[in-house]
Amino acid sequence: MDMQQAQIGLIGLGTMGSALALNIAEKGFPIAVYNRTTQVTRDFHQEAGDLAGNVVPTESLEEFVNAIATPRAIILMVPAGTPVDQQIEALEPLLSPEDLVIDAGNADFHDTNRRANTGYKMQFLGMGVSGGEEGARHGPSIMGGGRQADWDRVSDVLNAIAAKAEDGTPCATRMGEEGAGHFVKAVHNGIEYADMQMIAEIYGVMRDGMGLSAAQIGDTFATWNEGPLQSYLVEISGKVAKATDPHGGKPMLDVILDKAGQKGTGRWTAIEAQHLAAPIPVIEAAVMARNVSARLEERRVMQDRFGAAPQGFDIDSTVLEKAMIAGKILCYAQGFTMISAASEKFGWSLPLPEIARVWRAGCIIRSSMLNDMAEALTEDAERNLILAPFFANLIEENIPALRQAVAEGIAKGHPMPALASGLNWFDMMRTARGTANMIQGQRDFFGMHGFERLDGIADAHGPWGA
Known part of the structure; x- marks a missing residue:
């Protein structure tokens, strides 16, 4: 192959980068690849099989850049943070003003904002990619951020490699300027944390409360996946629960240490929500739960001192299914509210309907x-999702089950932080007169902060004096 025929380039042949490169090659786009470790590049090309003819392996940045037809488009699949800055710095002297660098890693959107406004010689695009290795290889969900002209330049490739919804629409969309794509990807990851945590809480009730075996729990999830809860995470939860350890024959779940890992994207979402004053308690509870899971020794000491928490109790599995439906709607509603807050603050005009469509296939929360x-x-992007007639009816139908599951679970000592947080948020949101008047009174008492009265008088003070 003529080296100049590569239509696009990719740097970073780790798990995600390799999968994405093969996806691009399979869709008929010749791709130049480069990895800092030369042997990784050679192995990748050798193992590409029938797709090797669409892959141009290169062993230096100069050779890599020269292998791509101009104007160049280069995807970076390197670890987020400083490595991205270092890779851009190394590339910049080799590129022209019309060339385009695309950061497709799990970047903090603040970093993407900064890079978009750095004034590089070449153009820059941020791109969130969801779906894990399988998605990257066969069709991810893609969330872009940057100039429309830059997105349009590579949209043919991105639409080709993206997952397709049932109606055939590619799950790839430009979300807005600067770090908009990486921001939407961060909220996606926060919802992912919350969805996984709620499933884990329901699993705990079935295991410790109802005494079900892992296989029985797997069957329950598989049944739920045929109804309103149909989703990737419910589907794989059923498969995980029914899997058997090949080394000992026990259920796989029974040999996995209960310490959840995280790469930080859920934490970023929780932190940013505070800056935006956007309440996302289900996601925050899920991040907290992962942090607690890491405190293994401390939890063992606590159990020795206070006894094991969960007690058995009877609850119908249909109640748990309905509780999950309500919890899922509340979680997504919070996520979209946070996206709306960011759209207003950063002036991105984030397309909420398109975001929902992009998440329909390829990504983890599909x-x-x-x-x-x-x-x-x-119908109405500004309306809270739970007020849309379809979801308002679902909430009315399923909230009693969520309330029952949380109340009975907590009464019996079952940790249910995400589901309980969703319920508390719902109860606060449907209370027209809450209790913050007491907080305002307290603030005025000790700090003369003032408050607004019901009769409309602003900056009022109470009779308590200095």
Whole structure:
């Protein structure tokens, strides 16, 4: 192959980079690849099989850049943070003003904002990619951020490699300027944390409360996946629960240490929500739960001192299914509210209906509910999702089950932080007169902060004096 025929380039042949490169090659786009470790590049090309003819392996940055037809488009799949800055710094002297660098890693959107405004010689695009290795290889969900002209330059490639929804629409969209794509990806990851945590809490109730075996729990999840909860995470939860350890024959779940890892994206979402004054308690609870899971020895000491928490109790599995439906809707509603807050603050005009559509396939949180969410947001993007008639009816139908599951679970000592947080948020949101008047009174008492009265008088003070 003529080295100049590579239509696009990719740097970083780790798990995600390799999968994405093969996806691009398979869709008929010749791709130049480079990895800092030369042997990785050679191995990748050798193992590409029938796709090797569409892969141009290179062993230096100069050779890599020269292998791509101009104007060049280069995807970076390197670890987030400083490595991205270092890679851009190394590339910049070799590129022209019309060339385009695309950061497709799990970047902090603040870093993407900074890079978009750095004034590089070449152009820059931020791109969130969701779906894990399988998604990257066969069709991810893609969330872009940057100039429309830069997105348009590579949209043919991105639309080709993206997952396709049931209606055939590619799950790839430009979200807005600067770090908009990486921001939406961060919220996606926060929802992912929350969805996984709620499933884990329901699993705990079935295991410790109802005494079900892992296989029985797997069957329950598999049944739920055929109804309103149909989603990737419920589907794989059923498969995980039914899997058997090949080394000892026990259920796989029974030999996995209960210490959840995290790469920080859920934490970023929780932190940014505070800056935006956007309440996302389900996601915050999920991040907290992962942090608690890491405190293994401390938890063992606590159990020795206070006794094991969970007690058995009877609850119908249909109640748990309904509780999950309510919890899922509340979680997504919080996520979209946070996206709206960011859209206003950063001036991005984030397209909420399109975001729901992009998440319908390829990504980790793909779910049949997202079709209805996209429709509801198309009707009125400014309305809270739970006020859309379709979801308001679902909430009315399923909130009693969530309340029952949380109340009985907590009464019996079952940790349910995410589900309980969702319920508390719902109860606060549907209370027209809450209790913050007491907080305002307290603030005025000790700090003369003032408050607004019901009769409309602003900056009022109470009779308590200095």
